[in-house]
Amino acid sequence: MRNDFLINTKSACILSDKVVMATAKGTWIHQPTLVGGGDRTASKISNADRMANTKKLLDRAIASAWHTVNTDRRPPKLTPIRWVWRLAGAYHSSRYTSQLMEEATKHFAASGRQSLAEWATQKAREEAGHDRLALLDIQSMGYNAEAVVQALTPSAATAFVEYFTQTVRGTNPIDCLGFFYAGERLGTFQGEEYIQSVEALLPPGTHATRWLRIHSGVGAEVKHVEEIVKVVTYLTLQELTSIVKACYETALLRFTPPKEGYISDEELQNVLKPLKLNTSLRV
Template identity: 65%
Template structure:
């Protein structure tokens, strides 16, 4: 490529950029440097997640996914989602009190984006043929409780900057869920069952990719010390996500005993399919 010219592809055409050799503060160079910086930041945060995976490196694997175990996972999704908006709203207020207006704005936006995602999980549980409210009262996976407790702890800190790392790890892991996996889940469910609303929203066909990009741009505005705090929170969050429960996984028979009394009429189940 010519050292004086660069070809840049845009959505509609390609245009030529000729830098001004006299002008040091070149806009194109600034954009290139910024883009490179974002890539480095994302790799830095991703390494924290990978390190957590190698740290856990457990031989224990979750039981094979079955329709009844999907209900158990949806209960976990409900419990993890119901706290996100109020906790991010609290984080926004704390950032504002510190004068971190850009972080306050991001946290407030995050709170709005995550509003009612717990309701998606409830709809999915109802579509599976169960009283959703009763199910989430009966099922609360311990790993999700640990995640929520950690989330609450870091938001309660004077400077809740760790919540940026938690959000990054959660959203980034969601980007590895794609259409192929969603179809595999749907293939396990009874024919015509619509119970992947929550999963679709929290996958790479939903908003997770955009959310990851937003967080990387936020981290690019932080000091090196703050970036390290965010990376540490990424690592700690990923540990919680990868770590198997301390107790044995609940069995399908145990789930059946819990869920059997919580079945609903086919009329209500059909109604939720159109929600």
């Protein structure tokens, strides 16, 4: 990531109309005269500038998470069998999205937050069926997809869904905007070149990047990021702070290596070998 994408953040509070984010590595203060709703001087700033500064604030929260994790541990080299593992994670990460966003819609509507309810409704609709895309990709890799996702549940996907659920079912589901921003913003960095590099690793005739394409920079992620920024820009300072914190915490989950270590290709092979399909069943 670029250096200007970095800040230090850990927890958030409001202090004299400032967003204060602090870690053991230092404290960062942002006075959002260009972002957020209310009667502040931001009303004299152009909408484009206000949204640009909102996006910058959220981006810096993501970069701060990267800086905080600061680990030399990297995932093992991608192989066809490890791609199946990642697709299993994609399935579990997508499985409850629409359901949870329908819950968020009801909460926003009940509290009179119509614009947030509309955003959540649209998100529930857009994310519907993405878990099925992951299953189709796994099947295209030559495996019984339903059996694979029953056998493989990456801990990172479990932690991701648990945090997502927490943001929706907490006191105020507004934190889910920060959750989505982090995930979708990171998706924008995966472009056509990366997708083609994955496809080059897979057996000829395999169509196993449907889920990836939808959640990449060549899919709808850029548009989704812009939509979130538009909504967040006009929220209150307290809401903005909460969303930035959720964005940071979501990025931490994405960047932190699993405590139990990465599963080996040998272990994956042992799990997946009995789940192989007849090649004629690939899609």
